[in-house]
Ligand code: UD1
């Protein structure tokens with residue numbers, strides 16, 4: 001395979017995001033912008049990736065490593081322009097073999113297909129390829145000065161004449177170079193311009209003067225719209241969500257109301273999955289064949305087995321692993337826990353830090369008490385076990401296979417296989433306790449007219465008053 005290096009520029013502060021976090025770490029579809037750029041570069045066949053980051057941006061470097069441990073990171077200590085930024089990665093392209101693609105980390109929606117088209121044009125003979133588009137408002141962008149199919153120069157907005165500013169075709173920032181061309185033009189770029197920066201875009205006019213060939217490749221605004229503000233971040237999210245929804249539906253997922261389903265870049269679906277309206281998939285979710293995700297569920301870092309049923313109103317947190325045909329119903333939260341094949345937790349439960357065996361039943365209101373205020377502990381429920389409604393399982397604790405926990409129990413000790421555990425107060429029944437069968441309402445609770453006037457406190461006081469006589473009569 002031919003050598004393809006991608007240089008991703010990510011040194012910007014992104015002041016217009018009004019955030020303490022570097023701009024390129026803001027997520028789109030659950031993945032930081034810089035992760036998208038790295039991903040696109042890799043899926044377009046780059047065998048080397050170099051990311052240029054700002055000083056002190058260790059978090060950006062960490063995000064890059066997470067996405068692609070093989071990518072190398074270069075630091076640009078002073079922000080002297082895009083040409084200067086590319087120069088920081090010089091060690092990566094100095095040898096002059098193959099092609100180089102320059103991407104901006106704040107332009108995360110570029111597709112691998114576009115990168116592949118740049119490479120095709122370079123391989124067909126072009127020395128430089130610039131991806132251009134026609135934005136609704138070209139203000140601020142570099143204009144592409146063309147003569148026929150030939151690209152003569154890129155004029156930055158601040159340096160452009162009135163006439164040049166009327167050009168609608170602008171630079172997206174994404175460019176391709178033959179490595180040897182980049183290595184020879186990069187040192188000829190100066191900073192004699194309106195911004196006093198080393199513009200990478202000057203490479204085009206320099207190449208033209210050297211009788212090298214630069215061409216433009218046009219794409220849509222959706223794909224190359226840069227993100228500078230939170231509002232543009234939301235626009236990009238919308239574009240990406242539709243790409244993800246369309247891809248899921250193309251792969252056979254039924255999205256009943258796709259506009260209400262939010263996906264992550266890495267969401268994975270099997271065949272014949274149905275997703276009802278208003279479901280959010282955070283990062284790291286895998287849904288196997290034939291599973292149904294009912295309305296209003298929220299999933300993150302979870303694995304849902306074949307034919308399982310989730311929700312409505314379920315919450316699966318990181319480490320939730322649901323077996324085949326298992327059921328997690330309304331108002332059930334699962335975190336760092338495995339639910340075995342065919343096991344059920346149909347209503348109102350918290351299953352955190354533990355495991356539920358095959359075919360077990362977790363009754364309504366069951367809580368895995370996993371936290372003692374200091375540390376987390378595990379709860380294990382065996383195969384075919386039955387946990388009665390409203391039980392608290394105080395971890396660390398084990399319920400054996402086929403064991404039965406009576407409703408309303410607080411379980412603090414292990415329950416052996418096949419045993420019945422009851423951990424609750426015994427019911428006390430007192431015959432003939434109310435003389436007429438129905439208890440009379442407490443008379444004292446009736447507020448006197450004078451007390452009624454003491455406005456703000458009355459509500460509290462009246463409950464106190466009704467509570468007191470109750471206690472007395474019980475004795
Ligand atoms: C740049 C282009 C312009 C194009 C526009 C598209 C240049 C000179 N101009 O302008 O033609 O229309 O993008 O959005 O390239 N960066 C660094 N180090 C630097 C400077 C920038 O890493 O010293 C990075 C930024 O983080 C950003 C990208 O390069 O990801 C673009 O920089 P920016 O200053 O925003 O360039 P524009 O003025 O928008």
Ligand code: CA
Pocket residue numbers: 226228
């Ligand atoms: Ca910009």
